[in-house]
Amino acid sequence: MNLYPRAKREHRVTKPAFGTSPKLRKLREWCSRYLPAEVVGSVLAVAGGLFAYRFTGNRGIAAVSGTVAETIGFYAVIGALDWRRMRAAQDIRALPAALRVLAAMAAEFGPGEILDSTLVRPVAMYIGPFLTGSIASGSLVGKLMADVVFYAVVIVSYEISRPRMRTAQGVLFAPRVATVNLRERQEGRRVSWTAETARRY
Numbered sequence: 203m204n205l206y207p208r209a210k211r212e213h214r215v216t217k218p219a220f221g222t223s224p225k226l227r228k229l230r231e232w233c234s235r236y237l238p239a240e241v242v243g244s245v246l247a248v249a250g251g252l253f254a255y256r257f258t259g260n261r262g263i264a265a266v267s268g269t270v271a272e273t274i275g276f277y278a279v280i281g282a283l284d285w286r287r288m289r290a291a292q293d294i295r296a297l298p299a300a301l302r303v304l305a306a307m308a309a310e311f312g313p314g315e316i317l318d319s320t321l322v323r324p325v326a327m328y329i330g331p332f333l334t335g336s337i338a339s340g341s342l343v344g345k346l347m348a349d350v351v352f353y354a355v356v357i358v359s360y361e362i363s364r365p366r367m368r369t370a371q372g373v374l375f376a377p378r379v380a381t382v383n384l385r386e387r388q389e390g391r392r393v394s395w396t397a398e399t400a401r402r403y
Contacts, residue, residue: 232357239279244345247272251327251341261337265328268341273319281307309363314355323348 250271255264284303288294294302323345330344331337 232360235360236280236353238283239276240349242279243272243276244342246275247327247345248338248341252338255337261328261331264331264337264341265324265344268327268345269319269323272323272345273315277307277311280311306363310359311356313359314352317355318348318352322351 247268251264251268254267255261258264281300281303284306285296285299288299288303289296292299326348327341327344330342330347331340334340334343
């Protein structure tokens with residue numbers, strides 16, 4: 203007879219911390235990548251469509267104008283942020299960095315952009331004002347409808363091209379690392395994480 207029975211083990215279910223699940227991490231990654239450009243693009247889409255309609259009274263021209271304005275704003279933000287990250291994390295000149303960013307953007311956005319700009323977005327932004335009765339709100343609704351198709355293609359391209367671009371360029375899709383390195387450069391210090399540096403500190 204066992205006078206000292208083993209204590210029953212407590213089975214505790216550890217809940218994962220908020221935002222640590224793979225799906226939430228992936229969602230945060232996509233938002234970090236696209237949300238700043240989306241905010242700028244949305245403002246310019248509405249402004250471009252409204253401006254063109256005020257001067258022409260033509261819904262077709264307004265749809266095209268809104269599409270062009272949004273495209274310029276969206277890619278300007280994406281390109282500027284990627285260029286800054288690359289320059290911050292690598293010792294590379296401005297022009298080669300810009301060319302690498304353009305190549306990465308072509309791989310990521312090219313297939314989706316061809317379908318989006320030539321067909322989906324102009325049509326959606328033309329239909330939007332008929333649904334809402336307003337050029338401003340209709341342009342926004344049309345933009346959101348087009349975004350569904352656009353990101354269905356772009357996110358697939360992003361996930362396919364990301365490992366290759368990270369291997370070739372190191373930091374284009376690593377904003378946290380780039381931010382740290384940028385801060386170090388702004389402070390006038392370049393930190394090399396080698397064993398010698400670790401021993402020195």
